[in-house]
Amino acid sequence: MRWMICLLVIVVIVGCVPTEEPIDEPVENESIDETVAESCEDGLLNQDEEQIDCGGICADCPAKVISETIEDSLEVTDVAEVSNGCTDSDVDESHPDGLNPDIKGVVEAHEKDGTPHTLRDSCYTGNVFEYFCENGTSASKELECEFGCRKGICWDGIIE
Known part of the structure; x- marks a missing residue:
């Protein structure tokens, strides 16, 4: 019987090799000061x-959509009654006719039989549905609002 002897040799060489050019070594805690231009x-x-x-100076901002639940309701009364x-x-002095879209007004009126009616200025399709008095009776008119109507x-x- 013949025997064979095998020899496995692994050689690992770890070392440094000199170079002719300097190598930048990392510096601990090095920070980069970078200024970003405003844009x-x-x-x-x-x-x-x-x-x-x-x-x-930038593009216009997108329009904000403001959503609210309208709590006011229109109360329509036959003016002839x-x-x-x-x-x-x-x-007031500036609005002697009561057509004042900046104040939520209340009109108190009475039918021929004396039954009282309360009519409150309210919002309708983004405008003010304004009640006022004319010749001793109630009347109404829709007044246009530039930015819409809120709470009469x-x-x-202005967003608060």
């Missing part, structure tokens, strides 16, 4: 932007 895409509210990255007196709460008055467009 309309930097994700910051800067420059004269109205909101982040829009308005001012009302004739025994009328008072309007939003009459023309809204000033």
